[in-house]
Amino acid sequence: MYHDFIYNLQLSLYKLLINDNEIKTKINKIYFPVVQDTKCPFLLVNILNVNNISTNVQNIMQLEFAICIFTNDKNRNIALSLVSKISDKIEHHSFENVAGIKTNKIEFHTSKDLVSTKLVMNYQALLKQKIGV
Structure with a gap:
């Protein structure tokens, strides 16, 4: 199921980032959903788009x-x-x-x-992932 794909990748990203000492010292928290009134600086891992292009023999997802x-x-x-x-870690x-x-784009937004x-x-x-594995 593609929900497992997405969750596993999101969890892997979280673990990769949270276990880095340099990131931990500079960032207060890492979140999946947006949290109100949180203390800056923090990271947010946000799924933007999922495109299911699976075939009969393989589950394939394009993910942004x-x-x-x-x-x-x-x-x-x-x-x-x-x-x-x-970027290097990921x-x-x-x-x-x-x-x-791959990194697609990096940009700043001022509130x-x-x-x-x-x-x-x-x-x-x-x-x-091959179907049946």
């Missing part, structure tokens, strides 16, 4: 997800310092059932209150 780093404007350097670290990690993963900043790292992944 984002890793967002939320910071206060005074801590913007934290987000910048973590971009290459996070792209060089061997995830179960992931045929390929309307001009106090917080969100750095978004968009990724694309291809997940594959």
Whole structure:
């Protein structure tokens, strides 16, 4: 079932990021869903789009997800310092059932209150598993 695919990848991403000492010292928390009134800086692993292109013999999912780093404007350097670290960890990690993963786009968003900043790292992944395995 493709829900298991997505959950397993999301959990693997969480474990990969939370177990890194450098990330842990710079980030307060890592979340899956959006949390209100949380303390910056924090990370959010957000699933954006899932496209099921399975065949009769293989489950195949195209997945788009984002890793967002939320910071206060005074801590913007934290987000910048973590971009290459996070990107390298994700792209060089061997995830179960992931045929390929790549960074698609990285961009900054400033909030309307001009106090917080969100750095978004968009990724694309291809997940594959033979049916019956």
